[in-house]
Amino acid sequence: MTLLAVSKLFVVPLPSLSLWLPNHSVPPDIMAEDEIGLLQPDARNQNVKKKQERMPLCDFSSRRSDVCEMDGDIRIHGNSSSILLLASSNNNKTSETHESWRIKPHARKHDKFILSHVAEISVKSLTAFEQVPACAVNHTIPAIIFSTGGYMGNPFHDFTDVLVPLFITSRQYNGEVQFLISEIVPNWITRYRPILKQLSHYEIIDFNKDDTVRCHTHAIVGLRFHKEMSIDPLKAPNGQTMIDFAQFMRSSFALERQSAIKLGPDQDKKPRLLIISRKWTRSFTNAKEIAQMAEGLSFEVVVAEANSSSSLVDFAQLVNSCDVMMGVHGAGLTNLVFLPTNATVIQVVPLGGLEGIAWADFGVPSLDMKLRYLQYTIREEESTLIEQYPRDHAVFKDPTSIQNQGWLALRSVYLVKQNVKLDVNPNWNFISQYQPVGNIPHGIPVSKSGQVPACAVNHTIPAIIFSTGGYMGNPFHDFTDVLVPLFITSRQYNGEVQFLISEIVPNWITRYRPILKQLSHYEIIDFNKDDTVRCHTHAIVGLRFHKEMSIDPLKAPNGQTMIDFAQFMRSSFALERQSAIKLGPDQDKKPRLLIISRKWTRSFTNAKEIAQMAEGLSFEVVVAEANSSSSLVDFAQLVNSCDVMMGVHGAGLTNLVFLPTNATVIQVVPLGGLEGIAWADFGVPSLDMKLRYLQYTIREEESTLIEQYPRDHAVFKDPTSIQNQGWLALRSVYLVKQNVKLDVVRFKGVLLQALDFLHQ
Numbered sequence: 001m002t003l004l005a006v007s008k009l010f011v012v013p014l015p016s017l018s019l020w021l022p023n024h025s026v027p028p029d030i031m032a033e034d035e036i037g038l039l040q041p042d043a044r045n046q047n048v049k050k051k052q053e054r055m056p057l058c059d060f061s062s063r064r065s066d067v068c069e070m071d072g073d074i075r076i077h078g079n080s081s082s083i084l085l086l087a088s089s090n091n092n093k094t095s096e097t098h099e100s101w102r103i104k105p106h107a108r109k110h111d112k113f114i115l116s117h118v119a120e121i122s123v124k125s126l127t128a129f130e131q132v133p134a135c136a137v138n139h140t141i142p143a144i145i146f147s148t149g150g151y152m153g154n155p156f157h158d159f160t161d162v163l164v165p166l167f168i169t170s171r172q173y174n175g176e177v178q179f180l181i182s183e184i185v186p187n188w189i190t191r192y193r194p195i196l197k198q199l200s201h202y203e204i205i206d207f208n209k210d211d212t213v214r215c216h217t218h219a220i221v222g223l224r225f226h227k228e229m230s231i232d233p234l235k236a237p238n239g240q241t242m243i244d245f246a247q248f249m250r251s252s253f254a255l256e257r258q259s260a261i262k263l264g265p266d267q268d269k270k271p272r273l274l275i276i277s278r279k280w281t282r283s284f285t286n287a288k289e290i291a292q293m294a295e296g297l298s299f300e301v302v303v304a305e306a307n308s309s310s311s312l313v314d315f316a317q318l319v320n321s322c323d324v325m326m327g328v329h330g331a332g333l334t335n336l337v338f339l340p341t342n343a344t345v346i347q348v349v350p351l352g353g354l355e356g357i358a359w360a361d362f363g364v365p366s367l368d369m370k371l372r373y374l375q376y377t378i379r380e381e382e383s384t385l386i387e388q389y390p391r392d393h394a395v396f397k398d399p400t401s402i403q404n405q406g407w408l409a410l411r412s413v414y415l416v417k418q419n420v421k422l423d424v425n426p427n428w429n430f431i432s433q434y435q436p437v438g439n440i441p442h443g444i445p446v447s448k449s450g451q452v453p454a455c456a457v458n459h460t461i462p463a464i465i466f467s468t469g470g471y472m473g474n475p476f477h478d479f480t481d482v483l484v485p486l487f488i489t490s491r492q493y494n495g496e497v498q499f500l501i502s503e504i505v506p507n508w509i510t511r512y513r514p515i516l517k518q519l520s521h522y523e524i525i526d527f528n529k530d531d532t533v534r535c536h537t538h539a540i541v542g543l544r545f546h547k548e549m550s551i552d553p554l555k556a557p558n559g560q561t562m563i564d565f566a567q568f569m570r571s572s573f574a575l576e577r578q579s580a581i582k583l584g585p586d587q588d589k590k591p592r593l594l595i596i597s598r599k600w601t602r603s604f605t606n607a608k609e610i611a612q613m614a615e616g617l618s619f620e621v622v623v624a625e626a627n628s629s630s631s632l633v634d635f636a637q638l639v640n641s642c643d644v645m646m647g648v649h650g651a652g653l654t655n656l657v658f659l660p661t662n663a664t665v666i667q668v669v670p671l672g673g674l675e676g677i678a679w680a681d682f683g684v685p686s687l688d689m690k691l692r693y694l695q696y697t698i699r700e701e702e703s704t705l706i707e708q709y710p711r712d713h714a715v716f717k718d719p720t721s722i723q724n725q726g727w728l729a730l731r732s733v734y735l736v737k738q739n740v741k742l743d744v745v746r747f748k749g750v751l752l753q754a755l756d757f758l759h760q
Helices: 041-049 157-172 186-191 195-200 241-251 287-296 310-319 331-338 355-368 398-402 407-416 430-433 475-493 505-512 511-517 564-574 605-617 633-641 651-658 675-688 718-721 729-734 744-759
Strands: 002-007 067-077 082-087 098-104 123-126 143-147 176-181 213-221 272-279 299-307 326-330 344-349 373-377 463-467 498-502 539-541 592-595 621-624 644-648 666-671 692-697
Touching: 002 355, 067 123, 067 143, 067 310, 082 605, 143 157, 157 195, 157 241, 157 331, 176 539, 186 195, 186 651, 195 241, 213 430, 241 331, 272 287, 272 331, 287 299, 287 398, 299 310, 299 621, 310 331, 463 475, 463 633, 475 511, 475 564, 475 651, 498 675, 505 511, 511 564, 564 651, 564 675, 592 605, 592 651, 605 621, 605 729, 621 633, 633 651, 633 718, 644 744, 651 666, 651 675, 692 744, 718 729
Parallel strands: 082 123, 143 176, 143 213, 272 299, 272 326, 326 344, 344 373, 463 498, 463 539, 592 621, 592 644, 644 666, 666 692
Antiparallel strands: 002 692, 067 082, 067 213, 098 123
16 A cells, blocks of 8 residues: 655655655655554544644654654753653653654754754653653743754755744744754844744743753754745644745834835836845856846846845845845845745856756745746856856766766856856847747648738637647546646636637537636637638637646746636636635534545445445545536535545546645555556646645555456566556556455545544
8 A cells, every 4th residue: 555645745754754755756655554653543543533642752754854842741951952751651642651862953854964063952751750850940831942053144044944944833832932042153143033033032042051951841842844945834833834934024024015016007116126146156247237238127226245244134124125136046045035925036047957956945935925936047158167168068068967976066066166147138038938838729720821811800809729629528638638728828818818619519618618608708619610700919829738737837827826726616616615624623514525436447346335434434425426427517516515535546536626725635546557647647736726635556455457367467566568568558457447446444544644634
């Protein structure tokens, strides 16, 4: 069995494992549930009812930070780096007494060099009968112990390694918490005091020098890390987001501007552009020329350097006064945290194959903070490396070979030796490289030579021409090939657009009319049969595609996301539920589970048994089949009424578009090495729509293929050999011949995880 618990862009396995999954990669198989304590069915059933009892004292599952959290009689002695938790004999909130852990409370646990400069803290769980130091001070507020060792002084690391994780960990206490900081740096404390005093209203304790035994009833050792300089709302206490963090920054530094300027005919004020300068490396060698070009575009331009010697309060005020901020990839871009909402960040990426790092470090945080984001990768001619290396050198032709030499080699060549001379030629519009290109529908001529026909009808609205040929009638293809691309392409016109459709299918139009009439308020034209010469001043031929059943906000007009698409679906079908149920002590309503059934292939052969098991976990269970003959309006209402939807990989899971926010999708993946396809088709879209997602790969014993092939057959032992025979062979064996008989004992842990999501 493989169980994958996913939140947003990261794959978070159960707490005994540590894996990281970048966006769009294939989720790995995880070890059997027998090795994962949290999946033991009996224990999990109790733990859903008493969430606090399921957590171990210390969690080492994160790829970046270790965290110990405890309640009870806690005694902290900083000078000896010792923390003791006294557990009474009837205290079940910790897993065991007489356990001990050693933890370095800094959110770069993968960096051995930095951790060598961070003191190790001992955390022990003891019984109340053992001799322990007496309390010198009794505190009524929680304690958070963390380190400011590491790369402190570099703004990016200040925020990504400490300040954002500290916000995640401490903001829930509204200042009623005490910080005990190891490897304390006085200048760092002074620089970030506006932030620290908002997060804690109490004196900061120098942990390493503190010889006082401090007693607390709640303590956290280490800081919770989600992703580079950002927050995952699904994991954050109280669902905080980077938008909340941005508002917190504005509050901490008394920044007045909440939103960037909105240009229009009645606006005579110039937008303000901040060019982040750098003194030594990755600097703009023609900053004045860039500024002059920008001023010619009606920007008011400010050129300033962000450094540790300048006043952070003053620099935050400067950044907040701007509408656009640009700079070469580097720590100075961290100041985006002070920009007003809807401001634009332009990151200039130097040579070296650094696009991925640049995107993760500053692209994702920008979008998470509701900023606009543009990424510009320079050409060889814009790099000063051309003055140091011949043009056929690996530095230009094979950056990967430099990267393979290790971080120091990459840093030396691409980060230290390189400066940037931007091409300010107005004829080269770099933004154009990010514009998606639509596919031209089959059979539609793009141009014709000869005499131009006269207009029979003059339209004042744009036209979009596309085809509904292909695999229409299969819900997955209906959405991924047409409806999502149509939303991307047409939503910007707010219904003031006309659709001309080739290979039109009347039943398809009828089925999706609630969507189509929202996207276009006008009659749909049958393109192939239309003999009228229609004249428009704007037209698009083809639909813009980003990824399987999803949207890339960087490419979408007006920055639309799949969250916007989900809201659009709820509006189109008049779906009432915006959010899934939130379970808690005051909630007596049962969560609703929809089991998507299939009649012929990849069906659950024991659907009743699955339903009975789920009902035993307090689910209200609905079993229903999604097919083209049923009313889509009715089925959309049914799906929207549910909090969890599960099904075997297939088109029926497309109905996740109707689920309320924070509902959970469980995809059961049949045999055949289909994990990657399953993840791309339904995993990524689920997370992009702010749904929870679980992926469960069945074992051989759960597949009906064991009734058709011997167990040593390539079907089981070498699925790749079947795949290599082509799509038809793969489809015949793994998609057509295979049904699923779930092991309900093993699968029970998946539904318990879904229940756990509904408690969060």
